[in-house]
């Protein structure tokens with residue numbers, strides 16, 4: 001594409017953006033802390049889902065120092081339900097790094113931002129651009145879709161060579177003196193006009209530059225490499241009751257749920273019956289007859305969870321677990337399926353003994 005076409009496209013997108021109103025709560029100031037927080041929360045998250053979390057975080061942790069001073073358990077609890085918990089752990093690590101090693105000041109260069117844990121090229125470009133007005137082009141899913149269609153890219157957009165091609169297009173399109181405005185404009189353009197399904201091509205100010213439209217291929221672009229099938233796992237959670245208390249423990253393994261709490265867990269290659277569970281658990285208990293099941297979809301795995309309540313006479317075999325009052329359990333952070341069980345199912349099925 002010729003340079004003058006890049007210039008015309010960016011001018012038309014900026015002009016379109018000046019006529020729309022898409023205000024988002026984190027766009028009201030240029031505080032790098034709030035921009036960083038919003039970008040981490042919005043990674044792999046829809047705006048409608050992430051916005052309440054952003055507002056709660058800003059209210060509870062108004063500065064990077066307050067976030068750094070909070071215990072990780074409090075941050076995981078505030079993050080509960082948002083998924084991809086590594087983001088919350090990175091958030092805490094980076095807040096401590098910025099607060100303790102840099103007097104609460106975020107780096108003000110792209111390279112300095114990129115060195116922060118949990119900050120990749122997209123997030124570094126977004127903070128550099130929106131907080132400091134540096135000329136770095138942001139390339140998120142919306143921008144990828146717009147540029148892949150404009151250039152009529154037939155190759156999968158998640159292939160490394162295509163990622164480089166699209167980044168190069170975005171860099172060339174970015175007007176250096178209006179970097180932040182253009183980045184916001186093209187992201188909003190993708191979200192509102194060049195949408196994944198039913199894009200508004202009839203109202204599009206860059207339609208004459210769009211190869212996908214000219215080729216009648218809008219609905220086939222962007223293409224993605226097929227994903228590997230998800231791994232299927234079966235978790236049996238036993239909620240052991242002793243008096244009015246249940247047993248939970250913090251996950252220690254270095255996996256996506258590290259630091260979250262869980263009940264006694266038996267993982268097996270398929271779902272087990274209560275008789276089979278009885279045989280593999282090495283102490284005595286009485287099952288409650290009702291069970292609840294929940295499927296949790298993660299990016300690379302599908303986890304089918306079965307929840308069973310059981311009564312025990314003493315805590316033999318559960319020495320590694322914390323014993324907590326059932327009414328106090330809501331203070332702890334759990335993976336989404338367990339949170340669902342505690343909030344919905346345990347009450348509605350009246351599973352308590």
Ligand code: SF4
Pocket residue numbers: 146149150193194195199200201202204205206207210212213218
């Ligand atoms: S013509 Fe349609 S597909 Fe092409 S950029 Fe515009 S909205 Fe997107």
